[in-house]
Each structure stands twice: as structure tokens, then as C-alpha cells.
Amino acid sequence: MTNDSTPNTPREWRKIGFIGTGHMGQALIQALVEGGRVSPAKIFATNRSPGKLKKVQELFGVTPLATNEELIDKCEIVIIAVKPQDLTSVIEPIASTFLPNQIVISLAAGFSLRSLQKLLPKVKALIRVMPNTPATIRKAVVGYCLGPEASAYGPMMEDLLSPMGLVVHAPEGELFEALTVGCGSGPGFIFELMQYWQEWIEEHGFEPEIARQMVVQTFLGAAQLAVRAEDTPLHDLQERVVSKKGVTAAGLQSMRELEIERALRYSFEKAVLRDQEISRGTAKD
Ligand SMILES: NC(=O)c1ccc[n+]([C@@H]2O[C@H](COP(=O)([O-])OP(=O)(O)OC[C@H]3O[C@@H](n4cnc5c(N)ncnc54)[C@H](OP(=O)(O)O)[C@@H]3O)[C@@H](O)[C@H]2O)c1
Known part of the structure; x- marks a missing residue:
């Protein structure tokens, strides 16, 4: 990762990494690329099995990487798109490789900002995103909530997520729960x-x-x-x-x-x- 200051507005976006290119990872990559938000050259990805990684490379021109460590080293924004039950085992072994100025975005349902912070004590800017399956056709309702040290990233998240559909900011707690159930489910x-x-x-x-x-x-x-x-x-x-x-x-x-x-x-x-x-x-x- 470069030592440049952390991206603050979409124009300054540098490299975005996806850990996991399953349904939601792919949907978000597709929306970003087709929505013209980020050049595929700035998107990197890893996946446990190689097939889906090859698919996103072929379809969207993103760069596949062999390890999550490599991805964390390269990217200013890291999007974790693995199943909630895999999140701890995926992140624990690589937690120490994150840098404090990286932005980490988790898509994991039911995984609170507090739990994320425990897993990633070095990272300041933590963000949760809750999409729904119409994201694959860019008709999602996609909610996000910002961790205490990520409050400046609202405009960036709106711009990042808007190609997926309707973007809603919902602080963690009752509002995020209502969004999770009403729209995610x-x-x-x-x-x-x-x-x-x-x-x-x-x-x-x-x-x-x-x-x-x-x-x-x-x-x-x-x-x-x-x-x-x-x-x-x-x-x-x-x-x-x-x-x-x-x-x-x-x-x-x-x-x-x-x-x-x-x-x-x-x-x-x-x-x-x-x-x-x-x-x-x-x-x-
Ligand atoms: N689907 C929904 O409606 C929905 C709605 C809201 C939020 N979400 C959230 O979105 C997240 C992803 O869900 P999904 O439906 O996209 O699941 P998914 O299709 O199973 O995708 C998860 C991907 O993570 C990969 N993976 C697992 N371990 C990994 C590792 N160590 N390194 C790199 N990649 C790894 C898996 O690889 P393999 O190819 O080996 O399986 C799989 O492709 C979840 O946290 C879920 O809560 C989903």
C-alpha cells in the first residue's frame, strides 16, 4: 500500500480490494465497473476457490491476487465479502497486516462494528454495508453505517454504493436492524x-x-x-x-x-x- 493519505472523495480513490468474490462481491464489482465509479485497473480480488476469481477477472477485468495479505498490502479500501460464519477465521490470521489508515468495509450480516473492531484493532475506519440480492441487477436497497472513526466517509460511501441502487445511511442499532430485515432479507x-x-x-x-x-x-x-x-x-x-x-x-x-x-x-x-x-x-x- 502507498503512504498517500487515505482516500476521502471518490476522485481520490485508489485501489479497492475484495476478499471474496461470491454473490455480493461480484454484484458490487459489477456495479462499480459498469457504473463507471472505479476503473477495473484499480480493483483487486481474492477468493478461496479459483473459479469465481477467474470469472470476475474475465467479466470485469479486475486483477486476481493469490493471497489476502497481498491484497491488504496493495489496497487502501478493503471490502470483506465472505460469509459471516467465515469472517473470523478469514480475518484473524491477517489482522496484523492491516494499516491504521486503511478503510475496511464489511458486508457480513449480523457482524457488529464492535466485533469488527475487536478483530481489527489497528484499523480506524470501519464501515458496515448491507446490500440485498437485487444488487446483481443494480436495483438494490443498500444500507451502510459508519464506525466512530469513519464518520467522514459518508459521501464516499454514497458514491461507491449508488451504482447498486438506492443507498440508505442507517446508524447501527434499531435502524440498521430494520434495514437488514426489511431490505437485506x-x-x-x-x-x-x-x-x-x-x-x-x-x-x-x-x-x-x-x-x-x-x-x-x-x-x-x-x-x-x-x-x-x-x-x-x-x-x-x-x-x-x-x-x-x-x-x-x-x-x-x-x-x-x-x-x-x-x-x-x-x-x-x-x-x-x-x-x-x-x-x-x-x-x-
Ligand atoms: N446474499 C445476500 O442476500 C446478502 C445480503 C446482505 C448481506 N450479505 C452478506 O454478503 C457477504 C457475502 O455473502 P454472499 O452471499 O456473497 O456469499 P458467497 O456467495 O458464499 O460468497 C462468499 C465468498 O467468500 C469466499 N471466501 C471464503 N473464504 C475466503 C478466504 N479466506 N479468502 C477469500 N475468499 C474467501 C468464498 O469462496 P468459495 O468460492 O470457496 O466459496 C465465496 O466466494 C456475507 O457476509 C453476507 O452476510 C449477503
């Missing part, structure tokens, strides 16, 4: 609902292929309507579908009687509890 919950929808349509006689398309287009159409009418409350958009004593009204009344909202809230809170358990290190398998 969100696509998982939405796909659960979409499967119920598809099954019900199929049960009424449609073939699976067209039933799938019908559901996807219904979700997409509703979401795009909401995007177009961004100043309109969601409730008002819903009202446009509902006529008094009509078909939709009957379905909605039943949804409310069955307390679908309560069931969803309960599920979200369960997910928050799990996130808290993982953060505290008290999670049972």
Missing part, C-alpha cells in the same frame, strides 16, 4: 409471497410457466406504478384498485380479518431477534 420474504400467489393461480388451472409470469408481472407492475407516482402514498395507490363492495375490497377485508399484517410484523420481529443473537454471538444453529 426482504427479497426472501417477497419470494415467499410470490410462491403462494403462483401456487394459488396454478391451482385454478394455469400452467406453472404462465402463472409465474403473471405473478412476477403483477408485483413488478405494482412496484413500477409506485415508482412512477413517488409522491402518492401507497394507501392512495391501493385505493385506486378498490371499489366499494367490489372484488378487491372483499379480499382486503379478509386479509385484515386474518391479521396478515400482524403475522408479517411477527415474522419481521423474529428475524430482528435472530440478527441480534448473531450480533451478540449467542446464536444457536
Whole structure:
């Protein structure tokens, strides 16, 4: 790593290293390169197995490195994109090679800034990022929170992450938990609902292929309507579908009687509890 001062604005970005080029590592590399934020020549990566590393080299022109030590030596910004359960074993052996002026960004769900600081006592600027899977098509909601010594890096993070989709700053705690569950896990919950929808349509006689398309287009159409009418409350958009004593009204009344909202809230809170358990290190398998 050079001795130049730590990058502060996107223009000053120098080298960015990815430890892990799985789903999220690849999504972020793709967004950075295709969004024109960083030249591929400034992106370096490692991965445990060689196949994915070769793929990001071929697809995005980033430079593969043989070891994590080499990557830390080269890069001012190090993005850790390994699974949370691997994070400690990946970082512990290389922790002493980090320099105090490096910026370390962790994507690991449930791994708090405090736990990161314990693992990386030498590093001052620690940042957490919470993407979701639509990052792969640059339609993510991606949240970030800044460690106490990283407060100056908000603009840099906004610029770094914006090619992935909507960027939201959320301090660690209740806000970051809500973002983790509502958006990080969100696509998982939405796909659960979409499967119920598809099954019900199929049960009424449609073939699976067209039933799938019908559901996807219904979700997409509703979401795009909401995007177009961004100043309109969601409730008002819903009202446009509902006529008094009509078909939709009957379905909605039943949804409310069955307390679908309560069931969803309960599920979200369960997910928050799990996130808290993982953060505290008290999670049972
Ligand atoms: N997927 C999501 O929806 C989502 C949402 C929010 C946050 N995240 C976070 O994003 C992070 C990455 O998740 P993911 O879904 O991208 O997981 P993933 O696809 O399993 O990617 C993790 C990558 O890390 C590599 N790796 C493991 N040990 C390594 C080491 N010592 N050195 C270099 N690379 C190593 C793995 O290599 P192999 O090729 O050997 O497996 C794998 O390619 C996680 O911390 C997760 O919490 C994911």
C-alpha cells in the first residue's frame, strides 16, 4: 500500500480490494465497473476457490491476487465479502497486516462494528454495508453505517454504493436492524409471497410457466406504478384498485380479518431477534 493519505472523495480513490468474490462481491464489482465509479485497473480480488476469481477477472477485468495479505498490502479500501460464519477465521490470521489508515468495509450480516473492531484493532475506519440480492441487477436497497472513526466517509460511501441502487445511511442499532430485515432479507420474504400467489393461480388451472409470469408481472407492475407516482402514498395507490363492495375490497377485508399484517410484523420481529443473537454471538444453529 502507498503512504498517500487515505482516500476521502471518490476522485481520490485508489485501489479497492475484495476478499471474496461470491454473490455480493461480484454484484458490487459489477456495479462499480459498469457504473463507471472505479476503473477495473484499480480493483483487486481474492477468493478461496479459483473459479469465481477467474470469472470476475474475465467479466470485469479486475486483477486476481493469490493471497489476502497481498491484497491488504496493495489496497487502501478493503471490502470483506465472505460469509459471516467465515469472517473470523478469514480475518484473524491477517489482522496484523492491516494499516491504521486503511478503510475496511464489511458486508457480513449480523457482524457488529464492535466485533469488527475487536478483530481489527489497528484499523480506524470501519464501515458496515448491507446490500440485498437485487444488487446483481443494480436495483438494490443498500444500507451502510459508519464506525466512530469513519464518520467522514459518508459521501464516499454514497458514491461507491449508488451504482447498486438506492443507498440508505442507517446508524447501527434499531435502524440498521430494520434495514437488514426489511431490505437485506426482504427479497426472501417477497419470494415467499410470490410462491403462494403462483401456487394459488396454478391451482385454478394455469400452467406453472404462465402463472409465474403473471405473478412476477403483477408485483413488478405494482412496484413500477409506485415508482412512477413517488409522491402518492401507497394507501392512495391501493385505493385506486378498490371499489366499494367490489372484488378487491372483499379480499382486503379478509386479509385484515386474518391479521396478515400482524403475522408479517411477527415474522419481521423474529428475524430482528435472530440478527441480534448473531450480533451478540449467542446464536444457536
Ligand atoms: N446474499 C445476500 O442476500 C446478502 C445480503 C446482505 C448481506 N450479505 C452478506 O454478503 C457477504 C457475502 O455473502 P454472499 O452471499 O456473497 O456469499 P458467497 O456467495 O458464499 O460468497 C462468499 C465468498 O467468500 C469466499 N471466501 C471464503 N473464504 C475466503 C478466504 N479466506 N479468502 C477469500 N475468499 C474467501 C468464498 O469462496 P468459495 O468460492 O470457496 O466459496 C465465496 O466466494 C456475507 O457476509 C453476507 O452476510 C449477503
